[in-house]
Amino acid sequence: MTKVFRRRRREQPEQAFEQERAAPVRETGPWDADEPHPDNDRIDLGGLRLPHNPDFDVRLASVGDQHVGVVVLYQESTLQLQALAAPRSSGLWDEVKTKIRGQAKDLTEQEGPFGSELTGEIKAEGGPRSVRYLGIDGPRWFLLGVVSGKGTHDEAISEAFVDFIKDVVVVRGDEPMAREEPIPLRRPNEQTGEVADQGPGLNPFKRGPEISEIR
Known part of the structure; x- marks a missing residue:
């Protein structure tokens, strides 16, 4: 069942003040939580803070009791996002690309908005499926x-x-993590304990951030 949660600002007041003083050094993200970045309204899922867009349906992807990624549904399309721990000395995208191409040899490498990416078709239930892999090292x-x-x-x-x-x-955090270990995610209410209610002033026809689970 899909539940609707309150949106919360991702920074405390003193943190927001610091963000106002320090302008972002890049025009766009994805952003690291410790670098200056725009103070936009986002859905706080712990390891990821996602932009709030009422046209997108955001779902947590879980394996057992662990939330390992998100699935964003929009216009008959899906965007899967997963954040992994990486070494200080080097990124993971070159290595991950090699692994992906080892399983899907027909993919083509090309330049995209975040650098090199892979596109093409992979075998899936029901027939071939068009995919596009984008990787960003932070x-x-x-x-x-x-x-x-x-x-x-x-x-x-x-x-x-x-x-x-x-x-x-x-949000990588300071905890030691193994290479390629999924950065932990959580449902918004696991931090805030707040669930949206149908109170006065709430427009029932305006969609908010919807977080359900895929297992």
Whole structure:
């Protein structure tokens, strides 16, 4: 069942003040939580803070009791996002690309908005499926995005997904983590304990951030 949660600002007041004083050094993200970045309204899932877009349906992907990624549904297309721990000394994208191409040899490498990416078709239940793999190396983290459906070739949907990724904030944390270990995610209410209610002033026809689970 899909539950609707309150949106919360991702920074405390003193943190927001620091963000106002320090302007972002880059035009777009994805951002590291410790670098200056725009103080936009985001959905706080712990290891990922996602831009709030009422047109997107955001779902947590879980393995057992662990939330390992998110799936964003939009216009008959999906964007899967997963944040992994990476070494300080080097990124993971080159290594991950090699692994992906070892399993899907027909993919083509090309330049995209985040650097090199892989596109093409993979074998799936029901027949071949068009996919697009985007990888972004950050400080001690790696963000993998996988687009499937119309978003692989429809320019408008593709741009919407790219804009979404550009406003993602990755929260790596200081805890020791193994190489390629998924950065932990959580449901919003696991931190705040607050669930939206149908109170006065709430427009029932305006969608908010919807977080359900895929297992």
